[in-house]
Amino acid sequence: MEKYMNDLIIIGGGAAGLAAAVAAKRSAPSMQVTVLEKKDKPGKKLRATGNGRCNITNTALATAPSTIAFFESLGIPAREDSEGRVYPFSESAPGVAEIFTDQLKVLGVKLQTNAPVRAISVEKGCFAVETEKKLFLGKTVILATGGKAGPAYGCSGDGYTLAKALGHHVTKTLPVLTGICCEDLPEALKGIRVKGKLSLICRDKVVFSEHGEVQFTDYGISGICVFNLSRYLKYLGEEKLEPYTIVLDLAPERSFAAMLSSWRRDTVLGEKACVDAVSGIIKPPLADLLLKQANIKEKRKLSELSVSEISALDGHLHRLRFKPVSTMGFKMAQCTAGGIAAAEVDGKTLASKIVPGLYFAGEILDYDGPCGGYNLDHAFNTGRCAAEAAVAAILQGDHHV
Numbered sequence: 001m002e003k004y005m006n007d008l009i010i011i012g013g014g015a016a017g018l019a020a021a022v023a024a025k026r027s028a029p030s031m032q033v034t035v036l037e038k039k040d041k042p043g044k045k046l047r048a049t050g051n052g053r054c055n056i057t058n059t060a061l062a063t064a065p066s067t068i069a070f071f072e073s074l075g076i077p078a079r080e081d082s083e084g085r086v087y088p089f090s091e092s093a094p095g096v097a098e099i100f101t102d103q104l105k106v107l108g109v110k111l112q113t114n115a116p117v118r119a120i121s122v123e124k125g126c127f128a129v130e131t132e133k134k135l136f137l138g139k140t141v142i143l144a145t146g147g148k149a150g151p152a153y154g155c156s157g158d159g160y161t162l163a164k165a166l167g168h169h170v171t172k173t174l175p176v177l178t179g180i181c182c183e184d185l186p187e188a189l190k191g192i193r194v195k196g197k198l199s200l201i202c203r204d205k206v207v208f209s210e211h212g213e214v215q216f217t218d219y220g221i222s223g224i225c226v227f228n229l230s231r232y233l234k235y236l237g238e239e240k241l242e243p244y245t246i247v248l249d250l251a252p253e254r255s256f257a258a259m260l261s262s263w264r265r266d267t268v269l270g271e272k273a274c275v276d277a278v279s280g281i282i283k284p285p286l287a288d289l290l291l292k293q294a295n296i297k298e299k300r301k302l303s304e305l306s307v308s309e310i311s312a313l314d315g316h317l318h319r320l321r322f323k324p325v326s327t328m329g330f331k332m333a334q335c336t337a338g339g340i341a342a343a344e345v346d347g348k349t350l351a352s353k354i355v356p357g358l359y360f361a362g363e364i365l366d367y368d369g370p371c372g373g374y375n376l377d378h379a380f381n382t383g384r385c386a387a388e389a390a391v392a393a394i395l396q397g398d399h400h401v
């Protein structure tokens with residue numbers, strides 16, 4: 001087997017690995033840096049981010065100015081939207097991946113694609129990193145293999161296996177930022193989008209609430225607020241969602257109780273079937289579901305309802321219930337919750353506290369953020385920090401395995 005000697009080996013050419021490679025070469029141009037990427041080109045997931053627009057950071061993050069400056073240094077100016085989400089000015093995720101790839105060439109980083117790493121061991125004071133055909137020796141290693149989310153982009157949890165073999169522990173991993181499958185959703189809801197306040201209730205306690213748009217799909221619900229809610233299902237896992245109920249408030253800032261009462265007394269509107277009256281307030285397929293949950297027959301006339309039934313109707317406009325049964329899993333998830341145990345990693349340098357010379361960056365770490373640029377920001381920043389720390393350790397002769 002051919003052998004190659006390196007100062008730094010970066011395993012994984014995604015957002016974190018690419019940022020790490022650039023940062024390492026900028027800090028120490030003469031160092032031998034190699035990126036080993038499993039897929040046929042780097043940044044497969046990066047190219048798909050932000051619906052092809054690549055939401056790189058969020059102005060709510062303290063790290064946003066540094067991420068924006070890093071992008072500008074690559075020749076990628078940024079722009080932000082009204083909600084603080086920051087994108088490359090071009091709004092082109094593939095464009096960002098191409099610029100990173102070009103930078104690697106310009107800086108002299110060795111990029112090996114179609115090179116899935118199968119094993120890492122420590123041999124005679126350095127790391128031995130094995131792909132199918134080659135052996136790479138390195139003074140330092142950054143594990144930037146991502147998590148398990150989006151296996152189509154190359155992430156199937158390899159990094160956890162590699163880290164475990166070196167003595168690390170991995171906390172429970174769960175798919176987050178994903179759609180949620182719900183029980184007994186009427187077929188007619190498919191394709192409907194509604195705005196409202198979405199909450200997650202666990203044993204009578206509200207554990208998450210967010211305003212946003214909910215999209216009904218063939219499996220359940222999707223949309224940014226649903227993705228963000230999915231992060232709060234993580235602790236019990238997909239298979240145990242019994243204690244959870246999802247509640248949608250279709251009119252968070254408004255009560256329809258007085259209006260419904262006056263319609264009930266009105267000689268014309270009072271003659272309307274309940275389903276028709278409610279369909280004047282919300283989308284018709286939702287009206288069917290609401291009446292079912294309020295236990296009121298669709299065809300009953302509004303004038304026939306009691307005062308308490310009118311109040312129940314208004315109440316259900318504010319608490320349409322859905323029973324989650326599972327998430328859409330890692331295949332469709334945008335992120336992995338859980339990862340390399342935080343206690344085993346130095347929070348500043350991202351250095352392993354178990355194996356000297358080993359560093360972690362990106363989604364492999366036990367971090368997950370909401371939608372809006374948090375996860376890419378984390379990947380770019382941990383990648384850069386890990387690379388700078390690895391280079392500093394080599395320069396100080398402090399990297400010994």
Ligand SMILES: Cc1cc2nc3c(=O)[nH]c(=O)nc-3n(C[C@H](O)[C@H](O)[C@H](O)COP(=O)(O)OP(=O)(O)OC[C@H]3O[C@@H](n4cnc5c(N)ncnc54)[C@H](O)[C@@H]3O)c2cc1C
Binds near residue numbers: 011012048057
């Ligand atoms: C569809 C989609 C859209 C998203 N949009 C956004 C967004 O707009 N903003 C945001 O903040 N976040 C977004 N995310 C999340 C974000 O993309 C990830 O959190 C981020 O890419 C993680 O970076 P990473 O480098 O740690 O992992 P990845 O980007 O997943 O890269 C890991 C790399 O390691 C490689 N690899 C894995 N195993 C091996 C191995 N054994 N040997 C060699 N290489 C290996 C993989 O092929 C991959 O290229 C999105 C995710 C998805 C799936």
